[in-house]
Amino acid sequence: MISDQQILGIDDGHLVAVIQGHKLQLPVKTAFLQMQLAAKKEGHDLQLVSSFRSFQKQASIWQRKWQGELPLNTMDGKILDTNSLNDEQKMHAILLWSALPGGSRHHWGTDFDVFDESKVKANAQQFKLVTSEYEDDGPCASLSQWLRENAETFGFSLPYAKYIGGVAPEPWHLSFTPIASEIVRHFSIKVLQQQLLRSNISGLDMVISALPEIFERYTLNRGIK
Numbered sequence: 001m002i003s004d005q006q007i008l009g010i011d012d013g014h015l016v017a018v019i020q021g022h023k024l025q026l027p028v029k030t031a032f033l034q035m036q037l038a039a040k041k042e043g044h045d046l047q048l049v050s051s052f053r054s055f056q057k058q059a060s061i062w063q064r065k066w067q068g069e070l071p072l073n074t075m076d077g078k079i080l081d082t083n084s085l086n087d088e089q090k091m092h093a094i095l096l097w098s099a100l101p102g103g104s105r106h107h108w109g110t111d112f113d114v115f116d117e118s119k120v121k122a123n124a125q126q127f128k129l130v131t132s133e134y135e136d137d138g139p140c141a142s143l144s145q146w147l148r149e150n151a152e153t154f155g156f157s158l159p160y161a162k163y164i165g166g167v168a169p170e171p172w173h174l175s176f177t178p179i180a181s182e183i184v185r186h187f188s189i190k191v192l193q194q195q196l197l198r199s200n201i202s203g204l205d206m207v208i209s210a211l212p213e214i215f216e217r218y219t220l221n222r223g224i225k
């Protein structure tokens with residue numbers, strides 16, 4: 001089992017390099033490479049967009065969104081006016097698309113985002129990592145279909161496949177279930193709280209008071225109870 005510091009993205013000693021600066025846990029890397037090979041045989045160029053992210057990186061995304069330096073998008077692509085939101089509204093607007101520092105599955109080395117690199121490169125449009133690229137005639141639509149049918153064979157699940165009141169749909173996000181489900185069982189809200197209290201992120205009071213709800217609703221994507 002990985003340590004609390006590793007679950008929170010403070011320590012990356014549990015990870016190995018994959019490719020192009022990406023890091024994952026070794027069993028996850030092995031399963032990913034097997035899945036990549038199987039996908040290739042069926043014409044899909046399965047590559048990583050994003051894998052491990054540190055607490056610090058996630059905290060910087062959080063801060064920039066909170067301060068209005070990065071846009072807050074709604075699910076239908078509108079941009080919210082950051083200044084018109086109260087702290088609670090702002091927190092939920094950020095969490096729709098970006099995880100809480102310490103509460104991101106990307107800290108674990110079990111979760112990553114993928115795309116079909118060859119088809120994206122052959123496409124005239126700039127890649128934006130949006131759901132339309134994974135549907136209908138989008139460049140990653142056939143890969144997305146293949147993942148829905150085959151990812152489980154390699155131990156992967158799609159925790160954010162559907163919107164149920166938590167995170168916006170992310171058909172590109174895969175999780176290595178055997179290890180991730182262990183982490184979920186060991187995840188300590190108290191340890192996360194201690195880390196956040198040391199971090200000085202904006203909106204801290206709001207976040208601390210909603211912490212158990214945030215973990216259930218967004219990290220685990222169990223939606224609104």
Ligand SMILES: [Zn+2]
Pocket residue numbers: 106112113170172173174
């Ligand atoms: Zn992701």
